[in-house]
Amino acid sequence: MIKADNLKKRYGDIVALDDVSFEVDQGETFGLLGPNGAGKTTTIQVLCGLLKLDGGAVELDGKRDPSLVEVRLSLGVVPQALAIYEELSAEENLRFFGRMYGLSGRQLNERVANCLEIAGLSQRRKGRVSKYSGGMKRRLNMICSFLHEPPLLLLDEPTVGVDPQSRNLIFDTIEDMKKQGRTIIYTTHYMEEAQRLCDRVAILDHGRILDMDSVENLIVKHGGPSHIEAEFEERLSGPDKIRPFIEDKNIQFEETKIRFATSQPMESLAMLNRSGVRFRSLKVQTANLEDVFLNLTGRRLRD
Amino acid sequence: MKKLLFLAVKDVRVLLSDKGNIFWVFGFPVLFALFFGAIYAGAGKGPSGMKIAVVDEDKSEFASSYISKLESDEALQIVHLSREDATEQVRKGKVAAAVILNKGFGEGFEALFNSDDPRLEIASDPSRRMESGYLQGLLAKAQFEALGDKFIDRKWMRDQINLWRDELENANDLDAEQAELYLNFMDSFDTLLKDANEESFNLGFDGDMLNFAKMDVSREYEGPITPFQITFPQVLLWGFLMCTATFAISIVKERTNGTFDRLRIGPLGYAHILGGKGLACFLTCIFIICILFFGAKAIFKMPTGNLPLFILGLFCTILCFVGLMMFICTLGRTEQSVGAAGWAILMIMGMFGGAMMPLAFMPSWLRPFSHFSPVKWGILALEGAIWRDFRFTEMISPCLVLLAIGISAFSLGVVMLRRQEN
Numbered sequence: 221m222i223k224a225d226n227l228k229k230r231y232g233d234i235v236a237l238d239d240v241s242f243e244v245d246q247g248e249t250f251g252l253l254g255p256n257g258a259g260k261t262t263t264i265q266v267l268c269g270l271l272k273l274d275g276g277a278v279e280l281d282g283k284r285d286p287s288l289v290e291v292r293l294s295l296g297v298v299p300q301a302l303a304i305y306e307e308l309s310a311e312e313n314l315r316f317f318g319r320m321y322g323l324s325g326r327q328l329n330e331r332v333a334n335c336l337e338i339a340g341l342s343q344r345r346k347g348r349v350s351k352y353s354g355g356m357k358r359r360l361n362m363i364c365s366f367l368h369e370p371p372l373l374l375l376d377e378p379t380v381g382v383d384p385q386s387r388n389l390i391f392d393t394i395e396d397m398k399k400q401g402r403t404i405i406y407t408t409h410y411m412e413e414a415q416r417l418c419d420r421v422a423i424l425d426h427g428r429i430l431d432m433d434s435v436e437n438l439i440v441k442h443g444g445p446s447h448i449e450a451e452f453e454e455r456l457s458g459p460d461k462i463r464p465f466i467e468d469k470n471i472q473f474e475e476t477k478i479r480f481a482t483s484q485p486m487e488s489l490a491m492l493n494r495s496g497v498r499f500r501s502l503k504v505q506t507a508n509l510e511d512v513f514l515n516l517t518g519r520r521l522r523d
Numbered sequence: 524m525k526k527l528l529f530l531a532v533k534d535v536r537v538l539l540s541d542k543g544n545i546f547w548v549f550g551f552p553v554l555f556a557l558f559f560g561a562i563y564a565g566a567g568k569g570p571s572g573m574k575i576a577v578v579d580e581d582k583s584e585f586a587s588s589y590i591s592k593l594e595s596d597e598a599l600q601i602v603h604l605s606r607e608d609a610t611e612q613v614r615k616g617k618v619a620a621a622v623i624l625n626k627g628f629g630e631g632f633e634a635l636f637n638s639d640d641p642r643l644e645i646a647s648d649p650s651r652r653m654e655s656g657y658l659q660g661l662l663a664k665a666q667f668e669a670l671g672d673k674f675i676d677r678k679w680m681r682d683q684i685n686l687w688r689d690e691l692e693n694a695n696d697l698d699a700e701q702a703e704l705y706l707n708f709m710d711s712f713d714t715l716l717k718d719a720n721e722e723s724f725n726l727g728f729d730g731d732m733l734n735f736a737k738m739d740v741s742r743e744y745e746g747p748i749t750p751f752q753i754t755f756p757q758v759l760l761w762g763f764l765m766c767t768a769t770f771a772i773s774i775v776k777e778r779t780n781g782t783f784d785r786l787r788i789g790p791l792g793y794a795h796i797l798g799g800k801g802l803a804c805f806l807t808c809i810f811i812i813c814i815l816f817f818g819a820k821a822i823f824k825m826p827t828g829n830l831p832l833f834i835l836g837l838f839c840t841i842l843c844f845v846g847l848m849m850f851i852c853t854l855g856r857t858e859q860s861v862g863a864a865g866w867a868i869l870m871i872m873g874m875f876g877g878a879m880m881p882l883a884f885m886p887s888w889l890r891p892f893s894h895f896s897p898v899k900w901g902i903l904a905l906e907g908a909i910w911r912d913f914r915f916t917e918m919i920s921p922c923l924v925l926l927a928i929g930i931s932a933f934s935l936g937v938v939m940l941r942r943q944e945n
Binding site: 265268269270289292293295297299300301302303304305306307308312316317319320321322348364365 | 525526529530533536537540541780781782784785786787788789790791944
């Protein structure tokens with residue numbers, strides 16, 4: 221469905237994309253995870269034809285030119301910036317963008333009503349967008365791209381700066397789109413979003429893809445071990461009592477607490493339980509995409 | 524075409540949603556028309572007279588008659604002041620000059636023409652020499668008119684003749700033959716004053732001493748009938764300048780907030796998007812024209828002139844400014860930079876092109892610069908159609924200049940915009 225082949229893009233001395241390649245299958249949700257300046261937005265802009273490539277090629281639905289009208293009609297892009305007319309109402313925005321995609325009459329009316337419903341803006345449909353909250357504007361910004369029901373969606377950090385309620389609404393909408401079989405590319409620097417929404421994730425940094433796989437595989441490959449932190453009812457008489465049950469030799473003891481790393485947290489807990497200790501509290505910290513990024517780059521996602 | 528229209532309608536709606544835009548694009552030109560129309564209307568009634576102060580220190584009958592002659596002159600506005608107040612007002616520039624009638628002003632011909640002891644003083648601002656010279660002419664005219672009144676006062680004239688006779692008889696520097704000749708003339712003149720009947724005397728001496736034939740040039744001139752015909756092209760050009768700046772800024776705004784990219788991602792060509800902007804600017808200019816044109820016709824009864832040529836002039840002028848709009852929007856990447864650069868360019872164009880001050884009032888050395896301003900050509904094309912009675916062939920040159928500027932600016936703007944986008 222989408223094929224990016226050795227994408228290269230420079231802005232003067234800055235390398236924005238350095239041989240970026242990936243393929244996204246139909247119905248798949250593909251995440252581009254990386255910090256600010258990693259090249260996520262550039263990738264989206266290249267895919268939709270807003271930017272000219274210095275090298276490489278893009279293929280959307282078998283066609284190599286994103287400026288073709290049939291390609292653009294199959295594409296819905298949610299830009300990171302609020303690309304809506306704040307002087308108009310939500311309904312006027314939707315009607316205008318709908319008409320640009322050739323919608324009219326009853327079809328346009330139904331789509332506009334449906335989109336307003338999805339975005340939770342039906343009650344405020346006539347209100348001027350400049351009076352909306354940040355979350356409402358984000359929802360409208362997103363829904364304007366879904367109006368023509370494109371099979372291919374490119375979402376560039378659609379949840380930047382929104383309240384939790386709007387964020388959940390946006391997630392629900394994207395999950396609905398997934399269920400409808402749409403192909404989605406989703407960029408974010410929030411690993412929780414990538415973990416929740418994406419089937420596969422590419423870790424992007426300084427214009428290069430460091431690795432690309434399902435979230436689980438990435439964690440297994442690069443996330444490192446999980447960490448268990450346990451507090452017991454009574455002071456341990458001797459660490460040696462439980463040491464045989466734990467593979468990590470760097471186990472930390474402190475009065476009634478222990479902390480250790482393990483690649484198989486469930487098995488470790490079961491063995492610890494068999495040692496006869498009584499737990500007061502237990503905390504299992506599994507590896508996530510943040511750890512994957514840290515291990516791949518030596519930096520945190522939000523550094 | 525439908526999409527182009529939707530784009531244009533959206534832009535016009537966005538424009539109309541801002542009260543500030545409405546004022547600057549529609550309200551300001553109307554106010555401009557009213558303001559300058561009122562000024563020119565005042566000018567149409569003729570200049571208000573030169574304001575001068577008169578100080579009467581003579582208080583004679585002749586001085587009063589002289590002052591009333593000055594007061595009856597439309598070219599003068601008289602205020603009566605004391606000597607100190609009058610000179611103070613001249614110093615402050617509140618009056619053009621002060622005319623002081625010294626004691627003895629009304630004592631007769633000798634007093635009036637005695638160059639050793641002048642009885643009439645003029646105090647004027649040295650920076651207003653032209654007005655001072657003009658005033659001297661008016662004072663001389665009033666003086667001759669006052670004397671004319673005295674000529675028909677037979678008693679006063681006969682007293683004057685007696686005075687002159689005494690002087691001639693006592694003149695040591697005049698030989699006897701010459702003195703006899705003048706005395707005979709005085710006797711004959713005195714006989715005329717004494718014996719001529721009223722009717723024949725009045726026929727000979729009554730009437731204005733200096734009577735100029737006046738020709739009202741404006742009635743001969745087939746120029747503007749109402750002052751709004753003069754201001755109308757200027758006002759339209761102001762409206763177009765406002766519109767150009769507003770839409771240039773709106774393009775940058777769309778580029779900075781991402782709606783321009785959203786449109787580019789959609790199934791629209793670049794030409795569609797820019798064409799939509801151009802059409803919106805064009806339509807807004809048409810709205811401005813409609814408001815001003817029908818307003819001027821309904822309220823000020825402004826004659827239209829040659830309507831087809833007027834439409835041609837408008838069409839070319841609007842296309843020129845649509846082109847300029849496209850060029851100006853590429854002069855910066857933010858609303859602030861385009862706003863500042865755009866206004867700087869447009870103000871200079873307006874200033875040199877005659878939108879602020881009619882070209883006729885511009886210093887001659889500055890006028891050649893106006894050829895580089897599309898405002899000048901726009902005003903010329905519109906004036907040509909409204910009141911200069913241009914023929915079609917005379918309209919061709921301003922219209923071609925406007926179209927050339929418009930097409931060049933639009934093309935340059937599109938090229939620069941595409942380059943900036945990539």
